Structure formats: C-alpha cells, structure tokens
Amino acid sequence: MSSWRLWGLRFFASAAWVAATIVMSGCATPLPNAPRETSRALPPASGSPLVALAESSGIPSGQSGFWPIPQGAYALDARLTLLREATHSLDLQYYLLGNDGVGRAVMRELRNAAMRGVRVRLLLDDLYTQDIESDLLALQTFANVEIRLFNPFTFGRQSASGRLLNFVSDFRRLNHRMHNKTFIADGALAVVGGRNLADEYFLRSKDANFLDMDVLVGGQLVPELSSIFDRYWNSDQVFPLHAVDAAPGAASDLQRAFAHRVEDPALNPVISAPEEPDAMGRPPLSRALRQGRQPFVPARAIAVADLPSKADTRDHHPAPAFEDTVTHRYIDTLRRAQSEIVIFSPYFVPGHKGVEYLREARDRGVEVRVVTNAMSTSDEPIVNVGYQRYREQLLRMGVQLYELSATRSATDPALMQALGGSRGRLHAKMAFVDRRIVMVGSMNVDLRSAYSNTEIGVGIDSPELAKLILDAYRADNFSGVYQVQLKPDGGGVQWSGHDPQGEQVLVDEPEVSVIQRFKLWLQFLFVPEDLL
Known part of the structure; x- marks a missing residue:
C-alpha cells in the first residue's frame, strides 16, 4: 500500500490529529476551480498488435481471459510491452509513480507513445508526486498527453515541509487517497493488481523488494476497467496537473531536461526482457506478442x-x-x-x-x-x-x-x-x-x-x-x-x-x-x- 514515507505522514498527522481537526479545521485551503474536459476510453483500435493478440488468444465470447504475473521481471515486461506496442490509447491510474529506474522508464515510454500519436491519460494520486513533479510538468507539454491528479495538495507542493503543512492544515481531506492501480492499453489488454510503478515492486531495488501479484486481462473485463477509469478521470475529485502547478519555463526547455533525465544511462539501468519462461512455464508478454498468442x-x-x-x-x-x-x-x-x-x-x-x-x-x-x-x-x-x-x-x-x-x-x-x-x-x-x-x-x-x-x-x-x-x-x-x-x-x-x-x-x-x-x-x- 505504501512506503516508509507515508508512515511519516501518518505519524505526524496522527500526533497532531486533535489539533488539526479542532484548531485547524477552518484552515483548509480551497481546491482549484479548474474546468476539465470530459473524455472517454477509446474503443479497441483496428490494426493494433495488442488487439490482434487479445483476439487470437481464444477467449470465449462474453468471458475474460487472465494470466497471473507473480514475478516482478515479467510484470515489468508486460507493462513496457503494452507501452511500446500501443497504437491508439494508454490509460494509467496509479497510487505511486517512482523517481527511479522503473518510474523514468514508464515516463519515457509514455512520451514515446504520445509522439507516435497515442492518446495518453495518466491519473496519479498526489501524495507522492513531489519528487517527479518536474518530470510530470514536462511530460504534459507533449502533444497527446494529459495528466490529472487525485485529491491534490493545494500549496507547498515543491517541498516536503510545505506539503506536510498542507497535510496537517487540511488533514480531513488529504487523509483520503486513491490507492487504485490499473493499466489499460488500446482498450484491449489491461494489468490489475498490487504493484505500483517503482523499482521495489519489480525486484529492482538493492535494499528491499516487494513480493506482489498482478493479472494480465483480456476480453470482457477490459471495457469494465475502462469505465471505472473514466469514472475517476471525469470525477470532481480529480484535477488537471496544470490547475495546481504551473510549468516553470518554456516547453522546449522542459522537454530537453526531461529527455536527459529519462534517457541518461547513468540514471536509467537497462531493463531487459526475461529470457526464461515464467514460473508457470509461459513466455513473457513481449515474446508472446512476437509469437502471436498469449496464454489466458x-x-x-x-x-x-x-x-x-x-x-x-x-x-x-x-x-x-x-x-x-x-x-x-x-x-x-x-x-x-x-x-x-x-x-x-x-x-x-x-x-x-x-x-x-x-x-x-x-x-x-x-x-x-x-x-x-x-x-x-x-x-x-x-x-x-x-x-x-x-x-x-x-x-x-x-x-x-x-x-x-x-x-x-x-x-x-x-x-x-x-x-x-x-x-x-x-x-x-x-x-x-x-x-x-x-x-x-x-x-x-x-x-x-x-x-x-x-x-x-x-x-x-x-x-x-x-x-x-x-x-x-x-x-x-x-x-x-x-x-x-x-x-x-x-x-x-x-x-x-x-x-x-x-x-x-x-x-x-x-x-x-x-x-x-x-x-x-x-x-x-x-x-x-x-x-x-
């Protein structure tokens, strides 16, 4: 669900709970009055290799297909494959996008997809965006990209102390977070489960890693997941990133700095597809796509x-x-x-x-x-x-x-x-x-x-x-x-x-x-x- 950083916020907020709720209840800052454009999930795209893979995998009409992904390397391969092969739409809804190798790889591939003409909608809970805010502000300057935040902080966004002050002064609202984790590509394939988008969820941290579980989904359930995404994306609790933070400079400058951060080999270790079959004896999604059939x-x-x-x-x-x-x-x-x-x-x-x-x-x-x-x-x-x-x-x-x-x-x-x-x-x-x-x-x-x-x-x-x-x-x-x-x-x-x-x-x-x-x-x- 979280990391030690959320524990710090919880403990500080809890220790100040009585003061925050009684003394400071009148100090909550107003949410931005920002117009947002309603948008809906795009239907499966003809010509998409992901649509073709889902259709060729033998999922009976009216049912869904599932493949479990308990191993981190295969779960990361699945997401990177969906990012790289999407031709039409990418809808990502996450609690945490890390300022690390996995997080930067995801942002890099989202940019690349947008530059191919893919519509990108990225919905993040705002609790952990401080460390990646500059990257998000740069990413949203690319055509076809829109980023929205759930229940955002309204001041002090650039520093931990500022956010903490906002948290305590508006504790009743900011204590509620969006913990959902959904990844949908071309309206055809989705990943749902427990993993956030950061190194430790894919066994890539040197210190501590999480044992986790996702399922790859095709068939009838994907439109249902898209409807859930739309419900959040268009809700009153979600705000465009530009409504709560302004980009600090020209788009071209932001994009150059972003490219350096997400492409620098020193910051971004190579992520290779697994060579061996997974624990169930099946290939990673990248190879299944080349073979034209995914086990479901x-x-x-x-x-x-x-x-x-x-x-x-x-x-x-x-x-x-x-x-x-x-x-x-x-x-x-x-x-x-x-x-x-x-x-x-x-x-x-x-x-x-x-x-x-x-x-x-x-x-x-x-x-x-x-x-x-x-x-x-x-x-x-x-x-x-x-x-x-x-x-x-x-x-x-x-x-x-x-x-x-x-x-x-x-x-x-x-x-x-x-x-x-x-x-x-x-x-x-x-x-x-x-x-x-x-x-x-x-x-x-x-x-x-x-x-x-x-x-x-x-x-x-x-x-x-x-x-x-x-x-x-x-x-x-x-x-x-x-x-x-x-x-x-x-x-x-x-x-x-x-x-x-x-x-x-x-x-x-x-x-x-x-x-x-x-x-x-x-x-x-x-x-x-x-x-x-």
Whole structure:
C-alpha cells in the first residue's frame, strides 16, 4: 500500500490529529476551480498488435481471459510491452509513480507513445508526486498527453515541509487517497493488481523488494476497467496537473531536461526482457506478442471499485454507503465460502467486525488461513501493532496465521533467488474462496482500505487460475514464513518455522528488539486504528 514515507505522514498527522481537526479545521485551503474536459476510453483500435493478440488468444465470447504475473521481471515486461506496442490509447491510474529506474522508464515510454500519436491519460494520486513533479510538468507539454491528479495538495507542493503543512492544515481531506492501480492499453489488454510503478515492486531495488501479484486481462473485463477509469478521470475529485502547478519555463526547455533525465544511462539501468519462461512455464508478454498468442485462463469475472467520492469530505458530497465499497463486496464473497478461505494481505488489521466475519466462517467449519508480514519485515511496522490486537483472538478461533520473515525467507532458495539477495516483503493483496473464486487488486484488509482510501479489485471464478496462483505461492507448503501459534500453556503466542535443520520455535517477536517494540507501542497510542 505504501512506503516508509507515508508512515511519516501518518505519524505526524496522527500526533497532531486533535489539533488539526479542532484548531485547524477552518484552515483548509480551497481546491482549484479548474474546468476539465470530459473524455472517454477509446474503443479497441483496428490494426493494433495488442488487439490482434487479445483476439487470437481464444477467449470465449462474453468471458475474460487472465494470466497471473507473480514475478516482478515479467510484470515489468508486460507493462513496457503494452507501452511500446500501443497504437491508439494508454490509460494509467496509479497510487505511486517512482523517481527511479522503473518510474523514468514508464515516463519515457509514455512520451514515446504520445509522439507516435497515442492518446495518453495518466491519473496519479498526489501524495507522492513531489519528487517527479518536474518530470510530470514536462511530460504534459507533449502533444497527446494529459495528466490529472487525485485529491491534490493545494500549496507547498515543491517541498516536503510545505506539503506536510498542507497535510496537517487540511488533514480531513488529504487523509483520503486513491490507492487504485490499473493499466489499460488500446482498450484491449489491461494489468490489475498490487504493484505500483517503482523499482521495489519489480525486484529492482538493492535494499528491499516487494513480493506482489498482478493479472494480465483480456476480453470482457477490459471495457469494465475502462469505465471505472473514466469514472475517476471525469470525477470532481480529480484535477488537471496544470490547475495546481504551473510549468516553470518554456516547453522546449522542459522537454530537453526531461529527455536527459529519462534517457541518461547513468540514471536509467537497462531493463531487459526475461529470457526464461515464467514460473508457470509461459513466455513473457513481449515474446508472446512476437509469437502471436498469449496464454489466458478463460473465466467469468467482475471488476469493482470504490466511488471517487469516497475520498471527498466536502459537505455537499456525502460519503458513499459502505455497501458500495470494495471492502463490502470482498467481505460478502468471503461469507459465501463453504470450505476454505486463504487471504494474503501485507497490512492486516481486521477490526472487530472483520474478526466477527472470520468467526462466522470458522463456526461453519471453513478453514481460514492468513498470510501477512512479520513486524520486522513490514515497511509499516506500526500496522503490526494494530494486527497484534487481534492475533490471539484469531488463533483461539482456529484461524491459521503466517508471517513472512526476512530470516525465514533466507532459508528458502527459491525466495532468495527471486529477491536477488535483498530484503523481501509481502505486498500482494489477494484472497481465495473454496479454491475457486480469486480476488486480486489494491485492497488491504484494514480500516484504511475500508473507509479512507479508494480501491479497485477483480473477482474471478476460476479453479484453474486459483490453482496456478496458489501453486506459485506454495500455499499448501508455505516456506520462508513463520506460523504463529498459541503457546502450549495458552499464555501468548509463539512463532515456529521449519528448515533443513529442523523446527525453530521463538517465543518473542522475531527480529525485533524490546526497545523497537516499546517505541512502536508508544507511537501506536497516538494513532487511531482507522489511520493504520
């Protein structure tokens, strides 16, 4: 969902929560009164190689086709291929576009596509645009490019301190963010899942990387995803970039500086397509396109997204009903489980209602397994303090809990090979019901996803797809994780893991010192659970 930078904003805002809401509630700055042109997704383009690929891949009429992408290199190859091969339209909606090799590669290919005549619509949440603002201002000067921002900062945009002041003075509004992640090319192929557009989501960071999941989509679901994009693009919560920040110079100067940043070999390591088949034995999308056929699993599916107005706190924009949220539909699907629920969520804070829904499932005899990050592994360790509040209660109900650990993952050769020796963190957001229904998207199982951020997800009815993904994550033989269990005497929890040397059992939070736990506990006193 986020990185340590958002944690800093959360903690500062939370510590000042009472002051910000009581003393400064009248200081919110007005949003720009900017006219925006309504636009709609373009239909699939004749002559597009992406349209031809989707049409030749054997997706039955009225259904959608899916291919899971658990490996970072293949997920990046898919996006770069869509960018390079699009002939008509590119619609990208993201929470985070990084100021790094992946982020610059995406911006470079968006520029190149626009120069080929492709219409580019780029919609970003405004929380992380400070470091790339100059690039965005330059990119929008190219013909065929339009950039819009969701729930933008209205002053202090050029500095962290200025944005922080804006955040605190307008906390009630700016606490709500667009967490959606959608990538649509030529109205024919799309990518939906948990990955943002930055190095660590594609295993290209030297320090820490995320284990994540996307699905490549063709067929019936793509127009639905385009309609969701249009709903956001034309909403009252979205503003043109030029309405909140003016370009500091002539377009030609901006474009030259942009070209240097996105093309300089020193700043932009070469990104090569994978040579080997993926974990399921299939080629990367770039090669599948050359071969003229992409493997898809056909299935019936739906796409759901929160209304953009979920993030609007203005009095004349009442919040949507909870029944209209992605979280509600996620819970409704889980409640239909007959035998098994498997949940992957990097940030897992179920709240009292979530615990009761899982209790209902256990009372029906449904097996429930949850995989999340250990405190030491999470990029948001304070979230784990909220998760700990429910851990023993869940275990006593019979819920099985697993925590991804840097130490445990180091004992798994496959994980270490995937991570390239860097620190690994779970970021995939998915759930499986009865090994038949697959839910994947941007939503975490926490109150922030339920009530503060907007989210998107797809629900897919496919035992075949469920098996492919669960096998890729070795869900029937978890490795690289600790299983959290009640101690034999029932007094607290312990962590157990298996490796070639035998079983390892720990009675204290793995890889976290007493001092670290105490600091997090103190911080947690100032953070309402719905801000985690």
